[in-house]
Amino acid sequence: MQIGMIGLGRMGGNMAKRLAAGGHTVVGYDMSPDSGRDVDSLEALVAALDAPRTVWVMVPAGKPTDSTIDTLYDLLDEGDMVIDGGNTRYVDDARHAEQLAAKGIHFMDCGVSGGVWGIKRGYALMVGGSAEDFERVRPLYETLKPEGEYGLVHAGPVGGGHFAKMVHNGIEYGMMQAFGEGFATMVRSELVSDPAAVMTSWKSGSVVGSWLLDLLADAFKSDPTLKDMPPVANESGEAKWMIEAALELGVPTPATAAALYARQTSRGGGDDTLRVVSTMRAQFGGHVTKA
């Protein structure tokens, strides 16, 4: 198939290469002249594609995606299709779909997992949209996904792809936190000589065997104590959105919340809470003189 790829960063660039290697005709655009882009404007991208066009948006979520879709709304024609493969919050998908539908432009949302490994391993894809739209661009998905039976799912209507990806990332948060808590507990115990060696041994035969563990074991090779890694972690938004979605659905997600809170705390989010706690302790414990 022919496809326009908007955004040639680490994700979009690699996906464009995997698509091209899979026999598709990819026209790539990126804001940056150094991106290896094929065209230097969205207008040129649209002009370079035959109708009905398929355009894959792979830019940061929020304003960049919003404004890209605004522009595509102006440039594209009835029957064209926009696929948002970025990390857009699922609630924005309905808005984008509705906006584009006013001109008869189709819309799909596609959650993409795989990181830097995707170009080789293939990407796990979770797709939202109509069954017709899914079939129309299935060849693209089939090329991007890993070989074999798994790695691609039509998750539901518009929004379902990003919802599934959001949940996927929330689970990932919980798994990472679980591994972290286990490592931290062993580090402080005198009974475990080498926590990195213990965790590396779990790569075979263990119930916790996983790709995340494999990655951690790789990192342990060069730094078994992880002391070079600062004890802070950023959040990407998706776990937060999952927790909020679950709250509204009445589903408790305490492990996912624990994982997110650990990251927010590492960024100082709990500082004022502790100030209150210590202030109260000082007041009733008598450490501070009362006026």
Place this chain on the structure above:
Amino acid sequence: MQIGMIGLGRMGGNMAKRLAAGGHTVVGYDMSPDSGRDVDSLEALVAALDAPRTVWVMVPAGKPTDSTIDTLYDLLDEGDMVIDGGNTRYVDDARHAEQLAAKGIHFMDCGVSGGVWGIKRGYALMVGGSAEDFERVRPLYETLKPEGEYGLVHAGPVGGGHFAKMVHNGIEYGMMQAFGEGFATMVRSELVSDPAAVMTSWKSGSVVGSWLLDLLADAFKSDPTLKDMPPVANESGEAKWMIEAALELGVPTPATAAALYARQTSRGGGDDTLRVVSTMRAQFGGHVTKA
């Protein structure tokens, strides 16, 4: 009544004064010569009391309490009574009681709450031991407790006093954390001009009215932002013991655990967990080159 008070620190010293003011004869001992002690050794303390003696131990939990009770075991006689009013872990009470019982020495555990305010307000007392022992020294408890109907309870057999006090402090942890989370949320919102003023207003008419809130409101008078207070809090052991006791009893205590974890995190307890999380993110996100 006549009573020997061992430990004349902030708690024991004030309690001795309240007992004396209540008409009891108090013989005070402390390791420190500057404590205002009446006698300069445990031997002298025991010698100064008429049998059957009552001795109140008000020293730090753990080794200091253990060794004090060891010495008292040697010095006291059948029919004497030891009351442990410190923050001893409830599991140690049975051990102390059994040790002393070998010589016919009675034992009670008494959890004491009140902080620096107790000398004036009276102390909340939670007592463990037999009904007979409770009645025997009830006059002491009646003097120490606040005026009125409340503030003293015979919680159960030996260990029950410290168990109740442990739970009491666990609840306190949860309440403090709840206030802290509310304050921290308001601090970051543009919609609340003065979180300290809001919380102070809750002193009347509100469901969250409480002594802890009153103390916080007092502190807000001199520092409404609490920015002078470092964002760290220590733990005293009791919430941890409550969480462990509840775990063994099959009772989930997630709010209490959240409160304790916030404090342990502020002391760096979660650092290695975050190192694992960030390491994994770097591995699959491609921020770190793999060897």
Place this chain on the structure above:
Amino acid sequence: MQIGMIGLGRMGGNMAKRLAAGGHTVVGYDMSPDSGRDVDSLEALVAALDAPRTVWVMVPAGKPTDSTIDTLYDLLDEGDMVIDGGNTRYVDDARHAEQLAAKGIHFMDCGVSGGVWGIKRGYALMVGGSAEDFERVRPLYETLKPEGEYGLVHAGPVGGGHFAKMVHNGIEYGMMQAFGEGFATMVRSELVSDPAAVMTSWKSGSVVGSWLLDLLADAFKSDPTLKDMPPVANESGEAKWMIEAALELGVPTPATAAALYARQTSRGGGDDTLRVVSTMRAQFGGHVTKA
């Protein structure tokens, strides 16, 4: 002052009485003919008030409040004022204010705490809006609030009143959960003979002394085991909104979340999570035959 009160339920009805007792002229309206209403329509309510009018909306949050404000927009004139005293989510306040401002109608949001006790004790009020508007209707707030220095605060601009009330209720959730966890732990321990007696004793001298504890102690008088109370709790929305607001602000609220999750779990919200856990256990433990 003259005021129209819309909604004469348990909260609005009692507030109308307290206002009338305080010397204000109250015109009450409610959908129900049995409510003791003074007028039988919003039109009649508006007609009965002298311009510039003040109308207090005390109806359920969400659609009832939205549609009431829609109607008031049609009926009221420039210079009139609407106060939303219900449990509206703070994010809706800006919308209501903007809607009414188009016709020059003033808007304030007022979080109200106090439950059935407010008519006697007075209500804790947290108000959002401009300083001018606050001063204009201050006499109403002064009558509703408890006697004394506390219980009324101008929390911030429009939305600030409901934001503060939301946080207030979130704190309340955490406090209730903390007391609950403590009670539950004592119930299962053999060391505490009567958990209700222990908690009741804390009414004096203790750090956890609070209005919530007083209420609990009242309930213990008739049912010290609480066995007649089903082990489920509903949620009112505000703790959920606080957790979401805090998530967006980057503030971890683990104790508040624990409290909300306990309630959602009691309503079956965690059932599917446990199904997954048990399914996995069965798979690797061999309890279920694999096809």
Place this chain on the structure above:
Amino acid sequence: MQIGMIGLGRMGGNMAKRLAAGGHTVVGYDMSPDSGRDVDSLEALVAALDAPRTVWVMVPAGKPTDSTIDTLYDLLDEGDMVIDGGNTRYVDDARHAEQLAAKGIHFMDCGVSGGVWGIKRGYALMVGGSAEDFERVRPLYETLKPEGEYGLVHAGPVGGGHFAKMVHNGIEYGMMQAFGEGFATMVRSELVSDPAAVMTSWKSGSVVGSWLLDLLADAFKSDPTLKDMPPVANESGEAKWMIEAALELGVPTPATAAALYARQTSRGGGDDTLRVVSTMRAQFGGHVTKA
């Protein structure tokens, strides 16, 4: 090597078979006559082995393991070795080692993971004890472990094997809870048509790829909604012990605790907490008449 295997249940029986298939001489004993045991008493087991003997204890943790080790203490001779491969709490290992050392009997603890799959896949082994002891029986470990580089680790001194296994299981709890929360969130969303299909698709290309996910996907084949699985889960002790160990080490483990608490809650552990919450709500909301 020659080895005596005590306990021929699902784990011990399969391990005995894998050892025998690997060329070792296994003498099996079990309390049950239907177990396929080689000898009908511990005395006979010991008599059947050549000194210095190696005996692997694979019976339930706690009293069964304690009494087995007591008996072995009586029967074995200096230079013999006991390996405890059960789910013993790590704190008991030092006690067992000390007890046996009084007669010169060696002791190792070995945490074993693998479930019913271990006989084929091999078992992940985490071993505690001295380096000399580890080398002495390494051939047994090499046979039990999976093929390849991983699956066996000498974790540390006595206790280290069970400590590592305890942490391993705690991580497993967190991972399972994370998957459960994700599934539960999707089940309640209208945007995801088939949560089972979504999760199954993650088997390839995704960051959450893992053995647990593979097992879940297998189960989805016969029951994609899991509605036949009751929403309850038991706990096996190890996550609880890990949380307690971490508490004492000052390491917060909120995700692990969330996982354990979800299981304890499903068994009614939070019921009394909710009774308190609902009682308080009734008191201040006026749903219950106050005496």
